[in-house]
Each structure stands twice: as C-alpha cells, then as structure tokens.
Amino acid sequence: MLVRFESTPITVSPLEVLFDRSRMLPDMLWRGFAPQTEAYPYVNIADIKDTLHVVAEVPGVPKNEIKIHLQDDLLTISGERKIPEQKEGGAYVRQEIQYGPFERTFKLPYEVDASRVSAEYTDGILRIQLPKTEAAKPKAIVIQ
Numbered sequence: 001m002l003v004r005f006e007s008t009p010i011t012v013s014p015l016e017v018l019f020d021r022s023r024m025l026p027d028m029l030w031r032g033f034a035p036q037t038e039a040y041p042y043v044n045i046a047d048i049k050d051t052l053h054v055v056a057e058v059p060g061v062p063k064n065e066i067k068i069h070l071q072d073d074l075l076t077i078s079g080e081r082k083i084p085e086q087k088e089g090g091a092y093v094r095q096e097i098q099y100g101p102f103e104r105t106f107k108l109p110y111e112v113d114a115s116r117v118s119a120e121y122t123d124g125i126l127r128i129q130l131p132k133t134e135a136a137k138p139k140a141i142v143i144q
Contacts, residue, residue: 059124
C-alpha cells in the first residue's frame with residue numbers, strides 16, 4: 001500500500017536564519033567571528049583500575065610553563081602559551097591557534113593520594129596519574 005507523503009512547510013523567520021550559524025556557515029568559519037568559548041587545553045580523563053589518568057594537550061607550551069595544583073578534590077592545570085615573534089613584514093592570513101594564559105579545574109570523582117601523584121610531559125602531551133586513596137578504593141563485602 002502506498003501512502004502519499006505530505007510535508008507541512010516550516011516557517012523560519014529571516015532573523016532566525018541570520019543568527020542560526022549552523023544554517024549559514026560551518027562552525028570552523030565562525031571561529032574568526034565568534035568569541036572563543038572552547039576550553040583549553042583539551043583533556044581526557046579515564047578511571048583505570050585504582051588510578052585516575054588525565055591526558056591534556058598543551059602543544060607549544062614549555063614544561064616549566066605548566067603548573068599542576070591539587071587541593072582536596074580539585075585538580076587545576078594552568079600555564080601560558082606565548083605568542084611567537086612574527087617576522088618583520090609578515091602578517092597572518094588566518095590565525096586559529098590560541099595564545100595567552102590558560103587554566104582548567106576539574107572536580108575529581110574520589111579522593112586521591114597526593115603523595116603518589118605523578119606527571120610527565122612529552123611532545124606536547126601532559127599525562128597525570130592520580131592514585132585513589134585506600135579509603136576511596138572499592139571494598140568487597142562478604143555476606144554473613
């Protein structure tokens with residue numbers, strides 16, 4: 001059996017089209033016009049066994065410019081990516097790389113052992129290992 005498909009027209013005002021950037025231009029093109037709202041650095045956080053693993057992308061930032069701060073259940077990564085000197089007579093045609101100070105704070109899902117926290121930085125990737133405290137580790141309960 002065939003059924004006729006009839007669509008109802010969707011009315012959108014010209015102002016909605018104008019201000020709905022997803023209908024006008026891809027997001028990549030809007031980056032030059034819209035304020036930067038994306039968080040930097042990009043971070044992955046994984047809970048693997050008894051350790052929280054944090055991986056942050058901070059390319060172009062020297063190791064000594066990155067600060068890691070742990071207080072209670074808050075982990076803060078901060079630093080600054082400095083603007084490189086531009087050659088005389090040169091001008092950017094497009095500039096998407098963000099420069100300047102940055103700071104991100106994360107609420108940790110459990111208490112970590114601050115004395116065993118470790119961090120390493122290689123090729124623009126910061127890796128932080130945050131081991132759980134004994135109290136935060138899951139305990140097996142034996143039924144009596």
